[in-house]
Structure formats: C-alpha cells, structure tokens
Amino acid sequence: MLDALVIGAGPSGSNISSLLASSGLKVRFIDVKERIGIPNHCSGLVEKRVVDMVGEDLVLSRPSVADIITPAGSFSLESEKMYVLDRVALDRKLADIAVASGAILTIRATLLNFRVTDSYVRAQIKSAEGFETVDSRFIIGADGPTSTVRRNLGISPPKLLRSVQFDIKGKSSKVKIVMDRSLTPDFFAWEIPSDGEIEVGASGAGSMETVIKMTKGVDIVRKRGGLIPIGPTVLGRDRCFLVGDAAGTNKATTGGGLYGALISGLMLYRAIIGNGDVLQNYRKLWFSSFGSEVLKSYRIRTIIDKFERNYRLWVPLIRSNIKGINRVGDVDYPSKAFLYMLGAMPLRFPLAFKDIVSA
Template sequence: MYDFVVVGAGPAGARFARRASEAGYDVLALEQGRVGEPLACSGHVSTDIWEFTGDGARDELLQNEVFGARFHVGGPHSNAHEFYKREVVSNVIDRVGLDRHLADLAREAGADLREQHTVTGVEEHRDRVEVTARGPDGVETHEGKMVVGADGPRSRVRQALGLPEPGELLHGVLGFSDEPDPQDFVDVHLTAPRFFAWRIPRDESGVEYGLACPPGEQVNELFDELVAGYDVDIVRRCSGLIPIGPPGVVTTRRGLLVGDAAAQTKPFTGGGILYGMTCADHAVRTVDPDDPRTLADYESAWRDDLASEIRLGHWIRKAYSLPEPVQTLGLSTLSGEIGVHMDRPTSLFSTDQLKAFLR
C-alpha cells in the first residue's frame, strides 16, 4: 500500500510527489497523458519559480525576462499606462519543459510517476483509498493511505470525494505566433468581459497571446479580435479552464486537493503554478498519511498563507469591470515605478511599494 496516490503530475502534483518522496513516503503519481501535454497554461511566472526547480533549470527553461507591463483600456493602439520595476519583475518560461522538469525531479526523489494512466475511479474507505486507472497494460487498482487530487479544474478526485466545486471556471484561450520579440514588457488589455487579455514576448521563441473570460462570453471571437489588432498569424492555439475561488473545504477523511483542483489560483490573473506548489509544500509538511486528523492542519496552513492574497486578488479583479473613464483615471494615477510582487497582492501595502510610489 502506498502512503500517497497522487492523481495528476502537473506542477502541484509533481511538487507534492517530489517533496513527499524526499520526506520518506512511498508515493505513486498517475498522469493521464504525457507530462506537460496538452499545453493549456501561460508560461509567464514570477522569479520565485526557480526556488522550486533543480540545478540548471533556469538555463534550460528561461525564454525572456520582463521588467514591467503596459495596461490598455482599449486595443493594441490605445494609450498605454506603464508599470515597471528597476529589476526583473517576472520570467517567461518553457511551460511544457517546466512540467517535465518537475516530473523528473519527482522521479529522482523516488516517486513512482506513471504517464498515460487515466484514473477512472476513486473509492474512499475508513482506512484506505482505492484508485483505479487505465494504463497501457490495462486496468489497474492501487491502494493508498491517502489520495491527492492534483488533476486540474475538472478534478475527477474532487468529484469522487464529493468535495465542492470552485467558485467559478473561466475559459482561457492561448495562441502563439513565431515572430521573434525581445521586448521586456508585457501588454495587458482590459477588454475581455470581467477579466483581461494579454501579449507576452518570448524573445526568439515568438509571442504568446491570450484571453480569458467567464463561460458564455464569445471568448474565441474576442481572441480573434485581439490578434487581428496586432495583425499577426497564429501558428498554434490551445484552450483550457481556469478555476477561481477555492471552496470552503478541500479535504476529506482520506483525501486532499492541491493546485487547480482546489482552485488555489490568483483571482486577478488566473495563475496557479506558484500557489499550487506552495500548497503542495504545506500539505507535505502537515499531513501524516497514518493520521487523517492532520488533514485539518493542511487546511489551516495553506489558507493562513494565501487567504489574504486571494481575498485581495478578488478585489483587484473587480477593477477590470469598472467604467472605462474610471479605469483610465486609476491607471494614470498609479502608473510608473512599482514595488509589488506579482504573486502577493498584499505587497501593495509594503514599504517597497510606498517608496516606489513616492519616487
């Protein structure tokens, strides 16, 4: 019997598998397809990403360094309001490569990580869980002391355990052009209903375009309008769901959720790579597979760390739906040098931000 059966080997699942294996636990991780495929997530992350990777990852995965963002209330040719730092704000990375790198670290730590294993059933018992999966060699059933659901916005584990859904699911679209662009600013457009669109230069790797908004909106048509405004050809396109708003509980007697399955994401950007891996670390640190009572410690730990960030993130997102004149006034007033951290909206009230604002 495994200590943990992890369903999903994206950043949060691979991170949990690695850290739990390093802590001496016996871990099985099951990934539905090939790790990192299909791509459905942006590769724009904070520089904190390198705290979660192994040696040489930066040289292997880094595509561009970003110093700031241009915010537009309208399309590509509208007036831009620049926000910047004097040092690198964020990095653009090879997103598929990141997933594979993190999965390799989990394997090196001792986790039994199996690709092309689709989980078809999860049964929770008083003293164990049974996870059934369909793999290349047929149907397999594995027993574990606990199951970890790291299987994304439409989590099968979450459904099987009867845990509540995220507050909402946004529909995101990504497209890539092959135009080389060494710029060190991203562009953000507050034109998508209740969210935004973006353009991220990836140096010689091309440019990423994206847009997200609530289901029911014409997301593909809005994305086509964005791309047409830049007059570029999209050579590759993909889409996915973005969970926003974690439910009130993400654990049961023998199960827990991490990452997108638990909607551990930033409400104002939809990004969840760093939040998900941070929560995976909290889970490994607090949960004892032989003592289900410790799951309550995980619930407390990750919420104590991120609840304020998520709550403030919701308020920031509300600004995306303000009337255009109000948005323009606010952006004009606040633009310039900043001291905030892109993963921590509470840094808006930091000494660094105050100093930058006064400058």
C-alpha cells in the first residue's frame, strides 16, 4: 500500500511528492500529460522567495519596472524583486527531484474515481498499461483548477477565469498591466517579458479580443490559454487533500498561484509527518503561512472591482504614494501595498476612502 497517491505532476504535485518521498514515505504521482510541463499555462512572474525555493537556474528575466496603464493615466512601480521563471523547465525540474527522492511517476495516467474507507483510499486509475486499482493511506489532488479529486469529493469548483496568452518576439525590462474595464471587465491584461519573448495575456470576459488587439500586426510565436481559480480555498476532506490550483490557493488580486502551490504542498507535508489530525493541522498551517493572505485577497478583489471603476480617484492616490508602495510592494503579498495605500486615504483622499469602505 502507498502512503500517498498524488494526482498531478505540476509544481504542487511534484513538490509534495518530493517532500513526502524524501521523508521515507511510499509515494506515487501520476499525470495525464505525456510531457511534464507542456502545455504551459502560467506566466511565471514571481518574487525572490520563489526563486530561493526552486533555483536561480530557472530565471529567464528580471523586470525592474511595472507600468500600470488605466483610462485615467499611467504610473510605474519599481521593484528589484521581480523574476520571470521558465515554467516548463520548472515543472520538469520539480518532477525530476521527486523521482530522485524516491517517488514513482506515471505519465499518461488518469484518475477515474476513488473510494474512501476508515483506513485507506482505493483509487481506480487508467494508464497506458491499462486499468489499475491503487490503495493508499491518502490521496492528494494536485490536478489543477478542474480537479477530479475535488469534484469526486463533492466539493464545488472554485470560481474560474479563462485566460488567453500569445507569445511574441521581443525584449523588454518592463512588465505592463492594463486595467481597463472596457477591455477586460473581470480582470486585467498584461505583458510579461521573458528570454527574447513577451507574453501578452488577458483574463476574464473579453480576453481573446483584447489579446488579439494588443498583438495586431505582430508575429505570434505561440498561443496558449488556461484557467485561473479565484477561490474559495478548500483543503480537503477525510483522507483526501487538495493543493495548489485544485485547492484554490491563488490570490484573487493578481491570479498568481505558484507561491501558493508550493506553500500548500509544504504545509500539507508538515501536517502529514506531524502528530494529530492531518486535515486540521493542514488548515492551521496553511492559514498561518499564506492562507490569511489569500483570504485578504478575496476582500481586496471585491474592493478593487468597485474602486477600479473610479480611476480618477485611485490613480492620483497611487501616484502620491508611489515611493511607499515601491518600498512595501510584494508580488506574493499584494495586500501589503494595498493596506499601505488604504492608510493614506482618509485625510488626503476622503472621497476615495469613502468609496472603498462602502464596497
């Protein structure tokens, strides 16, 4: 019998597989894809702390400026902590580390269903070798925003935003964020530079039309798409646990999910090898490490959805506090900059503050 059957070999699945296997547990992780990391759905924009977790060798570029463009004007945020990672190489590296740690990887394998008992989980999987029954102490869903594990547990899926990304040839040292409700009413559009290419993307309603407009007249290297889960976070039930996109650990403010994917796996690992109820401990560890930031992001997203319509109010606010925002800004913890900005509102921008607190 396995100690853990992990569904999915993306960053969250490979990370938890590696951690558990390196502790001597018997782990098998499976993935529906034939080639790990392909297709890639993620932009790979992260903070230094993620680079410290996965390695400098995966860095493609280091943007130093983020230009924010709105109908009421533009402003620039500076940061020495932004990195763009090679997401395909990242997925493969983490999977290789998991295998080297002793985890067994099966590709082109699909979870069909599973049944939970008092002492184990019995799963039915289908691979190139045929149908197979696998018994394990735990099953871990790391199978993305449309998680089969989450669905089989009867847990509603997270809110999903569809994203579209076109990669074009080009070089830049800047990230560009376009916040315009007439283009993307649900979210925003972006340009993120990597190694000789620029990813042009958008999410939510109007994303395809927006990206086509932003890349008009430019040679397109490749076209990609994906789903961004925007909560609520659900970590599991009984002997079944969820990590990463399957759990809905993305920030609702930016849609970023890589740091949450890695941290959720780390916290689940600590809960499994520790003492006491695994799920209860996992919830506590998650909330104390990064879950509180994800919860803040839901509230902030609600405020942004209302406040973003009043560009004439918040663009001057940000411009007047740009030095402080640059100082506290953090890709993984965007609430720091938002709360800093909120603290400056009541006296200097009473109308903006009134608009926010009534959201």
